[in-house]
Amino acid sequence: MDAVLQFIQSYFPALVAHKYLFLFLGAMVEGLNTMVLGGFLVSVNTIKLLPTFILFLLAYTINGYIWYTVGYFAGAKPIDKWGRKDEKGKKIIEKVESYFNTYSGRAIILTKFTFSLTIATLIMAGSLKYNLKKFTLYNFIGSVGWVAVTLFVGYFFGQSYKLLFVYLKNLTY
Secondary structure (H helix, E strand, O other), X not given: OHHHHHHHHHHOHHHHHOHHHHHHHHHHHOOHHHHHHHHHHHHOOOOOHHHHHHHHHHHHHHHHHHHHHHHHHHOOHHXXXXXXXXXXXXXXXXXXXXXXXXXXXXXXXXXXXOOOOHHHHHHHHHXXXXXXXXXXXXXXXXXXXXXXXXXXXXXXXXXXXXXHHHHHHHHHO
16 A cells, blocks of 8 residues: 555656645546545545545536536537437436426436436536526535545545455465
8 A cells, every 4th residue: 555655656746746636626527436536545544534525525516517507508409419319318318307397406416416317417407597596505415415425435445445455464474
């Protein structure tokens, strides 16, 4: 474990010096893997929990606003271009539209926890010109939940990783 960290510090000093900036950008653009990595790094005491949580919350909330803005200004064009290519995509989007019309708040919160429907739902919220105050609330609540879950998963992996090395060390003795 220490050898990996020393390798990163030796060959990628900018990554280590600006780790919070890279984590913020990664969480804003990609999300899941970066936040799991952040939880792992918190677990091995490379970064602090509270700044990481706030940073990821801010990044994932901004990500929601980016997709809302795409929908707001581009309308349904991105959904039509990428989502309605085949029958399966059409069915999924119709289900999301129906659900969104009935349960918009729950839809925004719950889709922040999914991999496949998040972007489509946030674009749809923008294209339907959903109330920005309500969107802000639901986007924030969903972001808090998702960041907490992903950080916990990463933290769990980090703890398991440390236990693995303890068992391997004992096994070699």
